[in-house]
Amino acid sequence: MSAANASIPVAILGVTGYAGEIALRILLSHPRFTVVHAGSDRLGGQKVADAAPSFAGETDLVMSPDTPEAIRASGAKAVILAKKSPEVTKVVPELLKAGLKLVDIGAEFRLHDHAAYKKWYGDDHACPELLPTAVYGLSEVHTDAIRSASVVGNPGCFATTVILPLVPLLKAGLIDLAAPLVSVSYSGLSGAGKRHIESNNNLFYAVNENLHSYKAVGHQHTGEIDQELSLAAGIPVHCSFVPHLAPITRGIHSTITVTVKPGVTQEQVVGAWNAAYGKRPFVRIRKTPKDVEVANTTGTNFIDIAAALDGRTLIIASVEDNLVKGASGQAIQNLNLMFGLDESMGLLRRGM
Structure with missing residues (x-):
């Protein structure tokens, strides 16, 4: 194998979680x-296939502790941080010093400001000196910055569905920012992770044949949504974000409502999306919100968006698989960019 096509070794920290x-x-x-x-x-020394039987026959990998020593000894050149615990962030400076590149699927490197991190996550960051230079990993929005980044903070699953359709409209000046921006969003149960979270009420019995909101005010994804929308608009922007748990396993559906400026047409909205994403492999612009369904993106890295205009009220529908485009798929899309590969490599398939 030539150097140009050589294998790139990767470490996954937290391999037994959903992400x-x-x-x-x-x-x-x-x-x-x-x-x-x-x-x-927790499971160092065990085979991945023993802990996650779906991998039986696919890999003989044996799990190791997520210590800097074990990661360096593996020869990894890149790290996917798939743990949500802030504790694991303490290993990051040492890995960067060793020349590794890192994509964090958790929330540790999404916010650029330490005060904002403390506001939304309620604690100090383990390495706040890295926050200003970490790149927010919305692949289609910060592509060039991701290509040259050492640390990428993968977006939140909900946040991806909200930010991606709104950024081109804000940059084009189509939205009346004097009016509210609102996203009502629904996630499958896997979005809450494998553990029971009492505040989310995410046990099966509470979700089956049921639908409920949680953190209607103050959900942590609001911080990154506001950060990115404000950057796109050039002025402070707030989006009211109301998440729900839906009785499905995977997928996110966001219904976003904004007010457009007088005279703005649906053709201008779609035109702004096509200008921003028309040549990107994973953004599919649908004709109407009716065409935007969670099932169409399940197991894929696609995000589907569509809009309808009701007077000056623009209604946007946006869907993705929360575990793929909303987490691990976008992380690998970002790794592709960081290593100079085609962003779609390894991702143009269904069933992930």
């Missing part, structure tokens, strides 16, 4: 990336 498992599944068939470290502090 870690999906990252591993994608990378096992990726043409260029090879997993050399499957990390688990």
Whole structure:
């Protein structure tokens, strides 16, 4: 294999969580990336296939603790951080010093300001000196910055569905910012992770044949949504964001309502989207919100968007798979960019 096509070794920290498992599944068939470290502090020494039987026959990887020593010993050149615990962030400076590149699927590197991080996550950051230079990893919005980044903070699953359709409209000056911006969003149960979270009421019995909101004010994704919308608009912008748990396993559906400026047409909205995303592989612009369904994106890295105009009220529908485009798929899309590969490599398939 030539140097230009050589395998790139990757470490996954937190391989047994939902995001870690999906990252591993994608990378096992990726043409260029090879997993050399499957990390688990709790299950070190066990085979991945024993902890996650769906991998039986696919990999003989044995899990190792997520220590800097174990990661460096693996020979990894890149790290996917698939743990949500802020504690694991403490290993990041040492890995960067060793020359590794990192994509964090958790929330540690999404916000550029330490005060904002403390506001939305209620604690100090383990390495706040890295926040100003970490790149927010919305692949279609910050492409060039991601290509040259050492640390990428992967967007939140909800946030991706809200920010991606709104950024081109804000940059084009189509939205009346004197009026409210609102997103009512629905996530499958996997979005809450594998553990029971009492405040989310995410046990099966509470979600089956039911639908409920949680954190109607103050959900942590609001911080990154406001950060990115404000950057696009050039002035402070706030979006009221109301998340819900829906009785499905995977997928996110956001219904976003904004007010457009007088005279703005639906053709201008679609034109702004086409100008921004028309040549990008994973953004599919649908004809009407009726065409935007969660099932059409399940197991893929696609995000589908559409809009309808009711007077000056623009109604946007946006869907994705929360575990792929909303997490591990976008992380690998970002890794592709960071290593100079085609952004779609290993991702143009269904069933991830």
